[in-house]
Amino acid sequence: MSADVHQEVFIQEATELLQELEQSLLELEDDTLNMDLVARVFRAMHTIKGSGAMFGFENIAALVHSIETAYDLVRNGKLDITKPMLDYSLKSCDIIREMLGDPSMKADSPLAMEIVAFFSEAGGIKQPQQKPKEKEQENKLLKSSNLKTYRVTFRAPQDILLSGINPELLVKEVAELGEASISAQTTYMPELGEMEAEKCYTFWEIILTTDKTENDIRDIFIFVEDDSDLKVTLIDDFTGGSENLKKIGEILVEKGDISQDALMGLMQERKMFGEILIEKGLITKEALDSALNEQLHVRQIRDQKAVVENISSVRVPSEKLDFLVDLVGELVTVQARLGQIAVQENNQEMLKVAEEVERLVWELRDNTMSIRMLEIGSTFSKFKRLVRDLSAELGKEIELIVHGGETEIDKTVIEKLGDPLVHLIRNSIDHGIETPQERVAAGKPAKGHITLTATHSGGSVLIEISDDGKGINKEAVLKKARANGIVSETAELPDKEVFELIFASGFSTAETISSVSGRGVGMDVVRRNIESLRGTIDITSTQGKGTTITLKLPLTLAIIDGLLVVIGGQFYIIPLSLVNECIEFNAAKNRSSSGRRIIMVRNEIVPYVFLRDFFQAEGEAPEIQQIVIIEIDGRRVGFVVDSVVGDHQTVIKSLGKAFKDIECISGASVLGDGSVALIVDVFKIYTEIE
Amino acid sequence: MAKTILTVDDSASIRQMVKFTLSKEGYSIIEASDGQDALTKIGGVKVDMVITDLNMPNMDGITLIKQLRAKPEFRFTPIIMLTTESQDSKKTEGKAAGATGWIVKPFQPEQLVTVTKKVLG
Numbered sequence: 001m002s003a004d005v006h007q008e009v010f011i012q013e014a015t016e017l018l019q020e021l022e023q024s025l026l027e028l029e030d031d032t033l034n035m036d037l038v039a040r041v042f043r044a045m046h047t048i049k050g051s052g053a054m055f056g057f058e059n060i061a062a063l064v065h066s067i068e069t070a071y072d073l074v075r076n077g078k079l080d081i082t083k084p085m086l087d088y089s090l091k092s093c094d095i096i097r098e099m100l101g102d103p104s105m106k107a108d109s110p111l112a113m114e115i116v117a118f119f120s121e122a123g124g125i126k127q128p129q130q131k132p133k134e135k136e137q138e139n140k141l142l143k144s145s146n147l148k149t150y151r152v153t154f155r156a157p158q159d160i161l162l163s164g165i166n167p168e169l170l171v172k173e174v175a176e177l178g179e180a181s182i183s184a185q186t187t188y189m190p191e192l193g194e195m196e197a198e199k200c201y202t203f204w205e206i207i208l209t210t211d212k213t214e215n216d217i218r219d220i221f222i223f224v225e226d227d228s229d230l231k232v233t234l235i236d237d238f239t240g241g242s243e244n245l246k247k248i249g250e251i252l253v254e255k256g257d258i259s260q261d262a263l264m265g266l267m268q269e270r271k272m273f274g275e276i277l278i279e280k281g282l283i284t285k286e287a288l289d290s291a292l293n294e295q296l297h298v299r300q301i302r303d304q305k306a307v308v309e310n311i312s313s314v315r316v317p318s319e320k321l322d323f324l325v326d327l328v329g330e331l332v333t334v335q336a337r338l339g340q341i342a343v344q345e346n347n348q349e350m351l352k353v354a355e356e357v358e359r360l361v362w363e364l365r366d367n368t369m370s371i372r373m374l375e376i377g378s379t380f381s382k383f384k385r386l387v388r389d390l391s392a393e394l395g396k397e398i399e400l401i402v403h404g405g406e407t408e409i410d411k412t413v414i415e416k417l418g419d420p421l422v423h424l425i426r427n428s429i430d431h432g433i434e435t436p437q438e439r440v441a442a443g444k445p446a447k448g449h450i451t452l453t454a455t456h457s458g459g460s461v462l463i464e465i466s467d468d469g470k471g472i473n474k475e476a477v478l479k480k481a482r483a484n485g486i487v488s489e490t491a492e493l494p495d496k497e498v499f500e501l502i503f504a505s506g507f508s509t510a511e512t513i514s515s516v517s518g519r520g521v522g523m524d525v526v527r528r529n530i531e532s533l534r535g536t537i538d539i540t541s542t543q544g545k546g547t548t549i550t551l552k553l554p555l556t557l558a559i560i561d562g563l564l565v566v567i568g569g570q571f572y573i574i575p576l577s578l579v580n581e582c583i584e585f586n587a588a589k590n591r592s593s594s595g596r597r598i599i600m601v602r603n604e605i606v607p608y609v610f611l612r613d614f615f616q617a618e619g620e621a622p623e624i625q626q627i628v629i630i631e632i633d634g635r636r637v638g639f640v641v642d643s644v645v646g647d648h649q650t651v652i653k654s655l656g657k658a659f660k661d662i663e664c665i666s667g668a669s670v671l672g673d674g675s676v677a678l679i680v681d682v683f684k685i686y687t688e689i690e
Numbered sequence: 691m692a693k694t695i696l697t698v699d700d701s702a703s704i705r706q707m708v709k710f711t712l713s714k715e716g717y718s719i720i721e722a723s724d725g726q727d728a729l730t731k732i733g734g735v736k737v738d739m740v741i742t743d744l745n746m747p748n749m750d751g752i753t754l755i756k757q758l759r760a761k762p763e764f765r766f767t768p769i770i771m772l773t774t775e776s777q778d779s780k781k782t783e784g785k786a787a788g789a790t791g792w793i794v795k796p797f798q799p800e801q802l803v804t805v806t807k808k809v810l811g
Contacts, residue, residue, distance in 0.1 A: 162759070164768035164790035169811045198765070223791035223809075 010055040011100050017044045018093050023381045025089050026388065032081040041089070042071040048096065060099050063112055066119035067092055073122075085122060088115045090385070146211050149236035149298055151255075154221065155188075155203035155229035162198065165224055171204050173220045178210025181297040183290045205290050207235070207297040236298050248274055251291045257283050318411065321372055328361075328368045329559060329651035335361040336649065336672035365649075369556050374414055376454045376463075377405025382418075383425055387450060390429045397436050397447040398429060404454035409461045410556040416533055417463075417553070420526040424465045424549055425450060427523070432469030432547055442544065444468065460535075460577060461555060466548040472541040474498050496634075499539040503527045531683045534560075534575060534666070536632065562650035562669070564677060565628065565641040568617025571677035573650050573669055574639065578630045578682055582644050585627040599638060601629060608638030609689050611680070614664070632686050639682070652679065664688070692718045693810060694735060698728040698742035698754065699772065704795075708741060711799040712806060725749025729757060739810055740769045741793075741802075744780060752787050759788035768809035772797075 021044040028037045045068040052060035067089060073079035092115050099105050152174055156167045175182060182204060189201045208217070214232045221230050233254075252258045262282055274288040335357050342354040380402045391398040409417075433439075433448035440446050453464040474495065481487045481501045493501075503523045530537045535553035554560060554577065562573035563582075583601065585608075598607050606629060612621055627638040650669045655662065666681035695717050697708040702723075709719040720735065722728035724746040740758065744751035751771055758764040768790040773780050781792055790809055793801060 161766055163785065163788055164766060164809065166766075166768075166809070166811065169808065172811075173808065220808075226785075 007055045007103075010051050010057070013051065014048055014060075014096070014100055017048055018096060019378065019382065020044055021048075022090065022093050022385050025086055025093075026384045028081060029083075029086050035075070038071060038074050038081070042068065042075050045071060056103055057099060059103070059106055060096050063092060063095060063099070063116060066116045070119045070122045079122065082122075084118065088118050091115060147209060147237075148211070148234055149207060149209045149301065150214065150217060151231070151233045151235050151294060152206040152208055152217055153203070153229070153231040153233075154206070156200050156224060157227040158199040158201065160200050160224065160228075163224075167200060167202075167204070170220055170224070171206060174206050174208060174217060177212045177216065178208055179301055180209070181207045181293055183293050185286050185290060187284060187286055203229075205294075207294045209236075209297070209301045235294070236302075248288075248291050248295055251294055252277070252283060252287065255287075255291070257287045257291070321368075321411075324368055325372065328365050329653075331361050332365060332559065332649055332651050333670045333672070337674065338672075340672040365559060369410070369559070370408075372411045372556070373408035374411050375405060376407050376409050376414060376417075376461075377402070379414055379418060379421070380405050380452050380454070383421065383452065386422065386425060387429060390426065391433075391448075394429065395435060396429065396433055398433050399447055399449050400425075401449055401451045402453075403451065407454035407456060407461060409454075409553065413461075413533055413553055413556070416529065417551075420529045420551070421452075421463070421465070423523075423526050425452075428465060428467040428469065428547065432467040432471075434470050438470075442470075456555075457552070461553045463551040463553065464548060465551075466546065468546040471543040471545055471547055472499055472502070472539075473543065477501050499541055502539070503537070534683075538634070560650050560652065562648045562677075562679065563628065564645040564648040564671075565611075565626070566643045566645060567611050567615060567641050568619050570615075570617065571645070571671060571675060572611070572615075572641070573648060573677045573679045574628055574630065574682060575679070576647055578632065580629040580631045580636060582626055582628050585625045585638075585640055586623070587621065587625060599627065601636070601638075604636065606636045606638050607689075608640055609685065610640045611685075612640065612642065614685065630682055630686075632683065637686055637689075639680075639685070648677070650677075650679065692716055693738040694718050694720060695806070696720045696722060696728060696732065696737045696740045696742075698722045698725065698740065698746070698751070700724055700743065700746045704743065704772070707799065708802065711802050715803055715806070717806070725751065725754035725757070728754055732758075737764075737767065739806065740764075740767060741772065741806075742769065743772045744784065745774070752783055755784065755787040755789050770805060770809065 021041060024037050024040045024044065028034065028041065031037065045064050049061045049064040049068055052058070052064065070079060070085065074081055091111060095109070095112055095115070154167070154171065154174075156165075160167055171182060174180065183206075185203045185205060186201070188203065189195070195201070210217075214234070217232050218225065218230070221228060224230075235251075235254075249258075249263045253260050253263055258277065274292065277283045278285055278288060335354075339354045339358060342350040384400050384402075387398055387400040428450050433450070434442065434444075436446035439448060449468050451464070451466045453462075453466070455462050455464075477498050478487070478493070478501075481504070482489050486501060486504050487493065503526070527537050530551055530553070533553055535551055538550040538552070539547065540550075541547040554575075561576040563576045563579050565572050565574060581601075585599070597609065598605050600606075608627055610621075611617075622642055625640050625642055626644045627640050628644065629636055629638050631637075648669070648671070652667045652669060654667055655665065659665075664681050664684045665678045666684075667679040669677050669679060671677055695708075695712055697705050697712075697719060699705045699708070700723055705721045705723075709721060713719055720731055720737065722731045725742075726748040728740075728742070729749070742751045742754055749757075755769055755771070758767070758769060769788065771784045771789045771792045772795055773784070773792055774795045784792060791805060793805055
């Protein structure tokens, strides 16, 4: 393992931390008193600094140090969050990102110096204020490695109250060190008549799980230790497994409540053990309750710790996952072959096995796919920063609202989705949302909204980018399209087609080219990107009300449901998610007089194309062919094929570099019998025949 | 309601430091320059805690603690003594007189806050 490998891991970790940091900072902007967020910011800064210095990023450590100090003060309620503080923090995220790419970059750029100076100053001014105390984080405690459980027995002198000490406060102080179970013991309580109101007869037993030391616990009792009976005993340091938990008898013996001999003598009897002890008058009910309490506490903490440890995830390089997906793909192929052979042989035993294998492989496939699924929320949250910065630059007030961040989608799809989404959101900010003045004049609230929504829809994910801006100006679009020669001067188009013009290359309606958008490259690239993901893009807009762009994307790119068809003896696959229906097609019957290739399907005119001609297949077409009706962008198109075989679990293989220029075929898949089926790129064919 | 703390010390600078530190924490402070002065100032006020020096003119801290503990309203009041010397004899003497705890001088403002929160809750 070279140092580079570690550096690589750090860069990966830091990049994730930065993202989390940015999100926390942005949330903090809305909720400056949220101490949980402050703690998150501090932790992220702290980790970046600490690991940075270890892996050769002294520059990052130098930059982050002053920021971390400032947030530590905030965390301790000694400093207030201010707007400049957040601005500088966000700027520092950018610098850290640059530094991650270039470890030799010094932390002495003017901006970096400015940031360090700002935070050093902020860190110097202490403004004590009453702040909500940071909540003790149980999970954090449970994750601690040097966790120990102590039994603290505290018996105060009876006149403790007369020295001004409230023993309850001491007990509470102990409990605040960690996770505690407190039991108050009344063994020394006299009869009611002999009781003196000012005396303290109770003693306490606290079972405390903490990462603090015995000395820390004893420190609490500093004023009373001399006169009190204080015992601090280590009872569990989480080294053994749960099965080694102490038995109730062991605890009692250890505490001196019962002797080992007496215990052994009773071990023979078959009653509830604690009850026997009480019956025999060897221990009091309280002593038993307290011991039971201790046992329960240790068990609960262990259980909780186990849960926390189970929740924590494993970090695996994505290549390993990709490889796993490849293997599963191969397995699916082999399984199909096994199934086919079993059917051919008509071997009942083998069929049984084949079915079992099929079930397992499908489960394995679904599981493997789900590992690669990521929540889209992390991608969405990146855009908060984009919206914040851009709207400030353009003098607009815009809020980004995110719905469905928990929607899961394949990692590879998410990776390729980033750029198109950035582009679409930029468009909404630049072209969609008006300036506050314009909005108020139009009777809308000054603040514009962009809503990002992700939802599942069958085998697809729908991502909607919707703004409440001015909408698309149809006239302007048409005018521009005519001027650019994209449509003829006289052509009148339905709304939908007008909107789609903005996806044409070389099209931009912004009057001036800003730094944000308007260069006319963009929407066509967006569409190409989405289509390369086998997705579709749809646009609706109401003038004055806003624009909504809907992306429909497949859940995964590795394995799809396909429709297996045959053309000229060769297998082809059409993505099943696009297929509407299959109907019989009689070429002789359907030959239209005009020679145009259209067919009436349920009273709807559907244009069709002969894939046989398209792929220049050999041989004669059969008399009765099949027509596969596909829906793209809300329009139906028929593809005529020789015959339809049925649905097929399609493991997508790329065709390799030599075939990368082949259009209309997006990949290939291996069939059960080992032959190859080509995957038809229906979008390409669709645009080709348009 | 803000809790009231009585600080008793012949050194004005110590009193000021105690007052400055604890009033920032939201306590209201009454100052007294010695034991005698303290006893006159507590009349009619509810005092939640006393912080007293030991060596003072007119009436020393130990005597003050004894006098306070003899009063019914001060039986359970936390009384913290400030000792310049950390000798056990003084501490024991103070404890016997009824002191709750002690702070050894010189001390940091934070220590004062910690102890105050400890005994006042």
